[in-house]
Amino acid sequence: MLDRPNTSQLRPAAPTPSLVDPFGRHINYLRISVTDRCDFRCLYCMSEHMTFLPKPEILSLEELDRLCAAFIAHGVRKIRVTGGEPLVRRDILSLFTALSRHLESGALQELTLTTNGSQLERFAGDLHASGVRRINVSLDTLDPQKFKALTRRGDLGQVLRGIEAARQSGLHIKINTVALKNLNEDEIPHLIEWAHGWGMDLTLIETMPLGEVEDDRMDHYLPLSAVRDSLDERWSLTDLPLLSTGGPARYAEIAETGGRVGFITPLSHTFCSSCNRVRVTCTGRIYMCLGQEYFSDLKNPLRSDSSNDALSLAITRAIGRKPEAHDFTIKQPDARPAVSRHMSVTGG
Numbered sequence: 001m002l003d004r005p006n007t008s009q010l011r012p013a014a015p016t017p018s019l020v021d022p023f024g025r026h027i028n029y030l031r032i033s034v035t036d037r038c039d040f041r042c043l044y045c046m047s048e049h050m051t052f053l054p055k056p057e058i059l060s061l062e063e064l065d066r067l068c069a070a071f072i073a074h075g076v077r078k079i080r081v082t083g084g085e086p087l088v089r090r091d092i093l094s095l096f097t098a099l100s101r102h103l104e105s106g107a108l109q110e111l112t113l114t115t116n117g118s119q120l121e122r123f124a125g126d127l128h129a130s131g132v133r134r135i136n137v138s139l140d141t142l143d144p145q146k147f148k149a150l151t152r153r154g155d156l157g158q159v160l161r162g163i164e165a166a167r168q169s170g171l172h173i174k175i176n177t178v179a180l181k182n183l184n185e186d187e188i189p190h191l192i193e194w195a196h197g198w199g200m201d202l203t204l205i206e207t208m209p210l211g212e213v214e215d216d217r218m219d220h221y222l223p224l225s226a227v228r229d230s231l232d233e234r235w236s237l238t239d240l241p242l243l244s245t246g247g248p249a250r251y252a253e254i255a256e257t258g259g260r261v262g263f264i265t266p267l268s269h270t271f272c273s274s275c276n277r278v279r280v281t282c283t284g285r286i287y288m289c290l291g292q293e294y295f296s297d298l299k300n301p302l303r304s305d306s307s308n309d310a311l312s313l314a315i316t317r318a319i320g321r322k323p324e325a326h327d328f329t330i331k332q333p334d335a336r337p338a339v340s341r342h343m344s345v346t347g348g
Helices: 061-073 092-105 120-129 144-151 156-168 185-197 224-234 299-304 309-319
Strands: 029-033 078-082 110-115 134-138 172-179 201-206 237-239 250-254 260-264 277-280 285-287
Touching (some): 029 061, 061 309, 078 092, 092 120, 120 134, 134 156, 201 224, 224 237, 224 260, 299 309
Parallel strands (some): 029 078, 172 201
Antiparallel strands (some): 277 285
16 A cells, blocks of 8 residues: 655655657656556457566556656656556555645646556546546447457446446546457447447557467458548548647547547557657556667666666656657568567556
8 A cells, every 4th residue: 555645744856857859759748557467358469368477576556656756857747557457456546646646736737547447437436536537448349249259358347337437436538449350340430429429539549569469460450541431431520630638649520429539540650750658667667669679677776766866867868769750560470569568568
């Protein structure tokens, strides 16, 4: 359990330089994983029989809190908690409670998370009480049998109850849907209508070549340019200006439904020129790019220097090596994935 610091006893931190990468992009968005574990085994994300990290390798909640505070001192204004499934981590609400002090001080503009929804019925109210106002819920189908097959073990009813609990708690919800050829492509319009009917935006995502999985991703890769063409034939879509959500999605408004649909296209159209984010794993590795293998270690400076000076220097040096773009490609059958680590290791 993580105790919330007594903010009345904390001295104001000295100003710390903001994070600017070699290409002039200001890094103000941190996605931090709190666990590589998940209660689902989605076909495109994980192998059915995963080997998870040993618990001693995982950063403690206190270390995760301190790591986030260091990034906030460097000008990070948005933090998204990810996994794995973040809500399966023991005592995870204490981290949200501790981080809420940065919301109250104004140093942090937004604290949010990405979840598969399985634990939302239990945690939605407490998340809102901790200052969370927006969440992303991953949902690829509204068919119970198909949901069970895609997740290998998930219960659609449990997720839908969680979404309703989140709505009732006042959380704003965006649905994330991975577009999968021959699996859910025929269901995409229905998913959009359902989400918009409940006042939720929906973002479509191309499958990403991260980690070894049993299925061949070539079989399920669906370029969103083709999905957009299909939606244009069905509805009237108007492209919207880039939104200030900090994410890579490009949005359009659908006149007939009154809602927005987003498109994240790491393969067919890159979004690297406006990248403002980095990812930190639950083991303290910082990946400057989701589509690159290179990382820097933050665990050692975090643990070796209680003053945070070494950690601050490590963060600054890491941002100085952020690449211009990722290397995602969908390769031919039997080729290894572009990045060997699974999405659950890096954080969604």
